[in-house]
Amino acid sequence: MYGSYTGRSRTRRRAAGLRTTGTAAALGAALLLAGCSGDGDGGDKESAPTVEQQPKDKDPYWVNPDGNAARQVAAYGKDGDDKNAELIRKIARQPVGEWIGPDNPENEVRGVTEAAAAADRDALLVLYNIPHRDCGQFSKGGAADGNAYRAWLDSVAKGIGDRGATVILEPDALLHLVDGCTPQEFHEERYDLLKGAIQRLKQQPATKVYLDAGNAGWQSPDALFQPLQRAGIAEADGFSLNVSNFQTTDVSTQFGRKLSEKIGDKPFVIDTSRNGNGPYTGGDPAENWCNPPGRALGEAPTTQTGDELVDAYLWVKRPGESDGDCKGGPKAGAWWPEYARGLAGATK
16 A cells, blocks of 8 residues: 555555554443543543544444543543644544454453443444555555455454444555556455355444445456456345545545446445545655645544435544654554644544
8 A cells, every 4th residue: 555556545554552452342332331531551541532423314323432532532631732622532532443353353342342342432443454454565564464454354253243244345456457467476365355254244233344446546346346246246235435545525535436336336435534635645645645744534433425426434544643754653563643733633
């Protein structure tokens, strides 16, 4: 995802230390039910923000009361910095994707989904562990091989159980087959893994699966529909667009509608986490994806999109986490409060 290709989706692997563990998620649920949340560092609960759930009929997804943004609000509040606390609260009060790590996925997913169920909400999960991930670039990694991925995926499914969850499946994985970034010798296996992942996840009775299809600035519907079919889109609930990218909601919707026509009118979801001001067009085009300045939060997450083909606007990318060590940012996935403030401050 970090190569010289332009217009590509730029998904970031979360830093290991920032992943929500099952223990943290369960703790967050307990704090939520008590009407308050800790500051993330064992601080005084009186200085911590109360993170409430969004109305279920508008947005059924779980708001993590112990997320990075919530902790930052608590820290600013403790310091008496009310202005910045209110800025970051714009992020903290919205549900965002929980990116599941490679280690102990069953316990991690169980913790998240149990916390969500305790709040009478669904979990939003992002799976990003495909072998040969990111073509060996900055987010390289993933499972060691196909069998390791299948075992990991099976653990994820067991962790979900019968609780409500929506899964965004493998951002960029399909697109890297289309654009030639992933070597040809891995193509057949990857198609098989994606199709198998959809089938395994759909064995869970309350799980929805959206296979990632990149963004409107990267490839075309004509180039995507056959790969999506080969990867098992017919058995998925739909596809996802704009993960970690900045294409506007209008542009993404039009792109999604054209693609949907070619794959049986499948619905889709759009990542609106940072697309409020659209794509960045300044500087080096090869790096306009990486921590671009002047961006803004997009539409708040909701399932009330007003479009029968758009199932939801989601914040899949977690606003405020770095795209990588560019433009003064920390490593990919690290919480960056200055950038978070910029996104919130630029939001209309």
